Amino acid sequence: MPSRVDACGLPFKEMRILTLLLFAQAVFAAPVFHYQIAGDRPGSWPRILSAAGLVRGTGGITVVSGAAAATDTPAWLKRTEDGAVFILEGDSPLSTALGIAVDPDRKPVLVRSVTDTHNPKLSIVWERAATIPRFRPPQAATVFTRERWDSAPLAAGFRRGNGAALWLAVSPGDRGHERFPYIMQSLSALGAKPGLESREILAFFNASYRSRVDLDYFAARWRASGIAALHVAAWHFFDSDPQKDEYLRKLIEACHRQAILVYAWIEFPHLSERFWHEHPEWREKTAIGQDAHLDWRRLMNLRDPDCARAVAAGTHALFNRFDWDGINLAELYFESLEGADNRARFTPMNTRVRDEFRAAAGFDPVEIFGGSRRGDAAASRQFLDWRAALAQRLQEDWIAEMERVRASHPHLGLVLTHADDRYDTRMRDLIGADASRLLPLLDKHDFPFLIEDPATTWHLGPERYPEIARRYEPLTPRTGKLAIDINIVERYQDVYPTKQQTSTELFQLVNLASRAFARVAVYFENSILNPDVPLLAASAAVPDRVERTGRKTIVESTRPLGVPSSVAVNVNGRAWPFWDGKMAWLPAGSHVVEPAPAAPPIRLLDFNGRLRTIDLHSSGFEFSYSSDARAWALLDEVPASVEVDDRAMPAVRQLALPRGQHLVRVVAGGLARKAD
Numbered sequence: 001m002p003s004r005v006d007a008c009g010l011p012f013k014e015m016r017i018l019t020l021l022l023f024a025q026a027v028f029a030a031p032v033f034h035y036q037i038a039g040d041r042p043g044s045w046p047r048i049l050s051a052a053g054l055v056r057g058t059g060g061i062t063v064v065s066g067a068a069a070a071t072d073t074p075a076w077l078k079r080t081e082d083g084a085v086f087i088l089e090g091d092s093p094l095s096t097a098l099g100i101a102v103d104p105d106r107k108p109v110l111v112r113s114v115t116d117t118h119n120p121k122l123s124i125v126w127e128r129a130a131t132i133p134r135f136r137p138p139q140a141a142t143v144f145t146r147e148r149w150d151s152a153p154l155a156a157g158f159r160r161g162n163g164a165a166l167w168l169a170v171s172p173g174d175r176g177h178e179r180f181p182y183i184m185q186s187l188s189a190l191g192a193k194p195g196l197e198s199r200e201i202l203a204f205f206n207a208s209y210r211s212r213v214d215l216d217y218f219a220a221r222w223r224a225s226g227i228a229a230l231h232v233a234a235w236h237f238f239d240s241d242p243q244k245d246e247y248l249r250k251l252i253e254a255c256h257r258q259a260i261l262v263y264a265w266i267e268f269p270h271l272s273e274r275f276w277h278e279h280p281e282w283r284e285k286t287a288i289g290q291d292a293h294l295d296w297r298r299l300m301n302l303r304d305p306d307c308a309r310a311v312a313a314g315t316h317a318l319f320n321r322f323d324w325d326g327i328n329l330a331e332l333y334f335e336s337l338e339g340a341d342n343r344a345r346f347t348p349m350n351t352r353v354r355d356e357f358r359a360a361a362g363f364d365p366v367e368i369f370g371g372s373r374r375g376d377a378a379a380s381r382q383f384l385d386w387r388a389a390l391a392q393r394l395q396e397d398w399i400a401e402m403e404r405v406r407a408s409h410p411h412l413g414l415v416l417t418h419a420d421d422r423y424d425t426r427m428r429d430l431i432g433a434d435a436s437r438l439l440p441l442l443d444k445h446d447f448p449f450l451i452e453d454p455a456t457t458w459h460l461g462p463e464r465y466p467e468i469a470r471r472y473e474p475l476t477p478r479t480g481k482l483a484i485d486i487n488i489v490e491r492y493q494d495v496y497p498t499k500q501q502t503s504t505e506l507f508q509l510v511n512l513a514s515r516a517f518a519r520v521a522v523y524f525e526n527s528i529l530n531p532d533v534p535l536l537a538a539s540a541a542v543p544d545r546v547e548r549t550g551r552k553t554i555v556e557s558t559r560p561l562g563v564p565s566s567v568a569v570n571v572n573g574r575a576w577p578f579w580d581g582k583m584a585w586l587p588a589g590s591h592v593v594e595p596a597p598a599a600p601p602i603r604l605l606d607f608n609g610r611l612r613t614i615d616l617h618s619s620g621f622e623f624s625y626s627s628d629a630r631a632w633a634l635l636d637e638v639p640a641s642v643e644v645d646d647r648a649m650p651a652v653r654q655l656a657l658p659r660g661q662h663l664v665r666v667v668a669g670g671l672a673r674k675a676d
Contacts, residue, residue, distance in 0.1 A: 036056065039069060043171050070092055080161060081162065085191065100141075113126070132152075155183075194541075201536065232251070238272040239275065240317075262326075276300070288344050292335065316405060325629045328450070334346075337454065392437040399416065411630035413659060424457050450485050462512040465484060485522075514540045514541075545557075562583035576596070579603055602639060607623075608631055620665070633664070639669050
């Protein structure tokens, strides 16, 4: 392992490779909106390309498959010269004409393990080995993927005239990610970068992994990758500490400068290491009577009134000390994923809970694990049902406490993160999670319900997300409040080609989840591998239609998204003020985007609320929005005035706007563009 790494954590050798690829992308990249299939074998290409926000249509990227690769080769070559980008598989007359030849002097290679230039150290293993002819790409080609042991080329790309070609020695597989994880990165390096982007991703954040980094650099990086809100592990800051407190204040300020919300991610009944050590009398117990220090979490007994009062006081202090934007009350139920089968991890078994259950049922629940009721299915069922009801009561109690926090901090949003128990129905008995008990609370409280898919399902592929959404629809009419949490981590199951989701598999997860749910969260920001960061925002874009007509781009989408433009634009025939110099950001709906003769007098550079309408007027613009938490808006200059619902607010470039639905009016000041 090299001893020197860059600020992103990449070794310098890999950083040089990535820099060269990004340089090529910067030189040749043009936004791509479409893909098309030429030939009779589309394979998994629609799944791969649509996961990057591309829609089927003419132009863009063309997959030349089957018979199409064997006919009219001169015409295909001419199209490449004129700017077309092709994808080819295996041996064909077209690949031969492009200079990719089978080496007749060398034996085919058995491929099981491969390396890719985008992440050379990553272990990429094919579930099914394949014997593949040994090819010789042209000298000018960049070989992206090789067989690990003898370096046989498996994926290569090259420029030809104004166009480019990406060649694979064999198909990418039925699911699209079994063999070549970094297809979209290779296409981007060749100039075919997805054009549309979303900036609505939520991300979990643990300061332990970013303790000595440039926070302004990372905040800009997070926003560029589509992150709208960072859910920060609040247990590190539950107890006041001057050094930690200063770090968190700087993190929050850096995020606000990039229009990123910062939520306090709370993992009750875990509080902090100090709280655990100072209050042994309040520690949760397992079914064998041990203190419940399970994995990284140190669990406290929230049923103890004294403990609950201390936790509530500490929580209010936490929100008084920092400028949070919201609260994420996460995973407030019990251990463990093995349920009652592992009594050493099974909770809650503190004295108070046992006494409460004994009073209700007439026996001590510990008897289920080694006493007179061991093996008694009816007694076990009685306790598991009571335990799920207890989890509901705890959640309701602490939601009410968070509402008391919000009464003194009305700008705060609230999110409830809850393990899925509809797709993996065992979760109710294993950890006490029961969504059907909690979703009716959406009628009384204003919060998104963030569904976390448990570790037991991480290997089942992206198609599970539409199915999870379908199973939750009958439980609440407020499906717009349902969100999904994608765990981007190394999985314990046997999975291929990588233990952790990356590139095509990651993009498929994010894209299908974005189509099925109102919001998508990822766990967590630092586990997203570096090659995936530049394309994450594209994977969250889910357009319904994109059409290019001359200089016009027609976009239809049920979600907000961004359209690339290096010049000011008109939208639906009117000057558009929400343009940051690179992207024009659009609300949901149908829009016609085209170049404008001049930029508006004042512009909205970034905004993390849900934009509803925006209109230009003679001296500025006004927009309406909705937001579950305070919303941050960034302007390109200091305005003369700002009004929210006809009430004046400070006229600054970085606007903190109230939670809810509001109308904002901004008047240009004619001032030189400078920081406040």
